[in-house]
Amino acid sequence: MTRVAVVGGAGYIGGDLIRILLGHPEVELVAATSRTLAGRRVDGAHPNLRGLTDLTFVEPDRLGRCDVLFTAVPHRESMGQLGRFAALTDLLIDLSGDFRLRDPEVFAAYYGVEHTAPGELASFTPGLPELHRKELIGADRISVPGCMATAAVLALHPAAVEGLVTGEVTVDARTGSSGSGVSAGAENLHAERSGALRVFAPHGHRHEAEIAQATGLPTRMTATGVEAVRGVQVLCRVALADGADERALRAAYRRHYADEPFVRVVAHKRGQYRYPEPKLLSGSNFCDVGFAVDPAARHALLIGALDNLVKGGGGGAVQSMNVRMGWPERTGLGFPGLHP
Known part of the structure; x- marks a missing residue:
């Protein structure tokens, strides 16, 4: 049995990671860390796990060695602790933004700080199996993309790689409140969030750089908080290249995703x-993609949706682990979502 641990297990993504790992037949969850909840039961922070685990949180400094280590810590923390994390495991899967970008100057521009381990950026493989399955098979370090970036990249990829779109892409992203994390500020209180459509990133969101890096397309992105708890939906507006039409788009999507499990x-x-529609994807590891073409304007709207905590977080991390370990990709990720 493969021994796995989660650093940052008290957060929303950490909680979903724990939930998925507890139901994974190939792994044993041996530890979850939290500085503030050390010594307390994991199912106290995540009451949906009552009856499924007797684990208690441990201090990060008391974490022992394991086969796979998931790090669900705040941005800018992983790069400062990379040496310690790497020494604890054979396979490190990081869910922060610290190792998603390849260019340290781009990282500094979008995160507002200099990268403290720029020489290690190239050592991480992107945790997006749909684009990097072969590289993941031999990876020892994996960086899981951001939730809105994952949805946008998967929506754009077939059209981008086949040259069906041209020019700049504009991404309009909408996200539920869980994307702000368990320690979000007063602006995410129910009284403030309920009924609101808050444009919290009119430009320069960090996922913008990830989308441009993955697709090769110049990208501009806005992000809006919506009333939902879970879910991401991205609307990617693109200009069609000469000769591209709805039939070509549909054929490209079918070619690239016909055999993809998620x-x-x-x-x-x-x-x-x-x-x-993200509502249908709650709790699942699916990313649904689609498109609508305006033939008169020679434009298309490419759409992606997912659960930000699963395919956009813990589920994407576990899917990447499955690929790396040679297990079927659906292992531990079979939940189909809910309707209504």
Whole structure:
């Protein structure tokens, strides 16, 4: 049995990681850390896990060696502790933003600080199996992309790689309140968030750089907080290249995603759920992608949706682990979501 541990287990992504790992048949969850909740039961912070585990949180400094270590810590923390984390495990899977970008100057521009381990950026493989499955097989360090970046990259990838779009892409991202984390400030109180559509990043969101890096397309992104708790939906507006049309887009999506276990193409002519809808994906590791074409304007809207804590977080990390360890990708990730 593969021994796994979670650093930062008290947060929302840490909680979903623990939930998924407890149901994974190939692993044993041996530890979860929290500075503030050390000594307290894990199911106290995550009451949905009552009856599933007797684990208590441990201090990060008391963490022992394991086979796989997931680090779900705040941005800017992983890069300062990389040496310690790497010494504890054979496979390190980081869910922070510290090792997602390859260029330290781009990192500094988007995160507002200099990277403290720039020489290690290239040592991490992106934790997005749909684009990096071969590299993940031999990876010892994996960096899981951001939730909105994952949705946008998967929505854009088939069109970008086949040259069906041209020019700058504009990404309009919407995200639920859980994306702000368990320690979010007063602006995320229910009284402030309920009923609000808050544009919290009119420009320069850090996921913008990830999308540009992964797709090769110049990208501009806005991000809006919506009333939902879970879920991300991205609307990517693109100009169609010469010769590209709806038929070419549909064929490209089918070619790239026909055999993907967690990407579904949702672009229907009729029905209540014609396009990707995050409500249907709650708790699941699916990312639904779709498109709508305006032939007169030579533009298209490429759409992606996912659960930010699962495919955009803990589920994406476990999927990457499955690929790395040679297990079926769906292992531990079979939950299909809910309706209604």
